[in-house]
Amino acid sequence: MDRPAAPGRVVTFSPTRRQRRRLWQGVQYGIFAAVVVLIGVLADWDRLQNQFARTDLALRLFPKIITTALRNTVLYTTSGFVFGLLLGLVIAMMRLSSVAPYRWVAGVYIELFRGLPALLIFIFVGVAVPLAFPGTEIPGGTYGKVALGLGLVAAAYMAETIRAGIQAVPEGQTEAARSLGFSHGRAMVSVVIPQALRIVVPPLTNELVLLFKDSSLVLFLGVTLQERELTKFGRDLASETANSTPILVAGLCYLLVTVPLGFLVRRLEARADRAV
Numbered sequence: 001m002d003r004p005a006a007p008g009r010v011v012t013f014s015p016t017r018r019q020r021r022r023l024w025q026g027v028q029y030g031i032f033a034a035v036v037v038l039i040g041v042l043a044d045w046d047r048l049q050n051q052f053a054r055t056d057l058a059l060r061l062f063p064k065i066i067t068t069a070l071r072n073t074v075l076y077t078t079s080g081f082v083f084g085l086l087l088g089l090v091i092a093m094m095r096l097s098s099v100a101p102y103r104w105v106a107g108v109y110i111e112l113f114r115g116l117p118a119l120l121i122f123i124f125v126g127v128a129v130p131l132a133f134p135g136t137e138i139p140g141g142t143y144g145k146v147a148l149g150l151g152l153v154a155a156a157y158m159a160e161t162i163r164a165g166i167q168a169v170p171e172g173q174t175e176a177a178r179s180l181g182f183s184h185g186r187a188m189v190s191v192v193i194p195q196a197l198r199i200v201v202p203p204l205t206n207e208l209v210l211l212f213k214d215s216s217l218v219l220f221l222g223v224t225l226q227e228r229e230l231t232k233f234g235r236d237l238a239s240e241t242a243n244s245t246p247i248l249v250a251g252l253c254y255l256l257v258t259v260p261l262g263f264l265v266r267r268l269e270a271r272a273d274r275a276v
Contacts, residue, residue: 057245061237067225069233070253075214076229079143080150081208087151088158093188095163106159113156118214122149126221141225145219150211161203165196202268209261213254230254 015023094106113121125145129138138144169192177187197204215232223232234250 037240039104052248054243054245057237057243058249061233061246061249063251065230065233065249069228069230069250070257073212073215073253074257075143076146076150076218077208077212079140079147079244080154080215083147083151083152084158084207084211085204087155089160089162089193091129092162092166094158096166110156110159113153114160116274118149118153119217119220121153122220123142125149125152142221142223143216145221148214149217149221153214154207154211157207161200161207162196165200166192166222168199169195171254182224202265205261205265205268209258209265212257212261 060100091106093108095110097103097106122145125138125148129203130136138148140147166188173191173195174184174187177191178184182190215229216228218229219232219235223229228236230250230253234247235275
């Protein structure tokens, strides 16, 4: 039985840490709800709908936004990813090489292309390369230029990812392969690299998502109507109609690809965590 408080004595209530945390969470939820309600009340939804969600303009974008813009975006992303993966693998092997000049070249490349904005790389590919090598054309035209621009940037990030994956493979795997008569190079190609690629699949998939969005920089190369990707396609139609609905639809097309890829990344990361 609780002892009654002494006469004239003030009883104070001291909340526990858990109760204070719950109280603070409740305050944050309340503030968030208030902000949402305030936005809903003050926003001019009719003007927003007229500027960003006109159904008639959205329907005019189909099917070209899928058959041309989204298709080109996927092609640009895929070509850049493949080129970046192959080059990144070479740079990662150079980074791990026992030959000092290889390591220096790989280190400079990684720091250079991770430090420069992707936009400058695209300008370099579209302007500097033709000036430096007159009469030389990059194979594939615009598609080749985009693959080169995206691939050069992606390779710098993928190289570090692959290097970390190779170093995560237990040393015993290499020693076991060497004991079976494998050369160092064959052990890397046949044993170490396949295991490293399985380890780095989640971050490489995340890099694919980033490349998909960076493909919008193709507009700085100057493209024809049939070579436009989602951003260029949406901007052109928005300028033509003086309305932002095409840009919103283009954004939804990006989400149509990036959201499933993001979900795939989380699933792959969860599977990798369970395998540890």
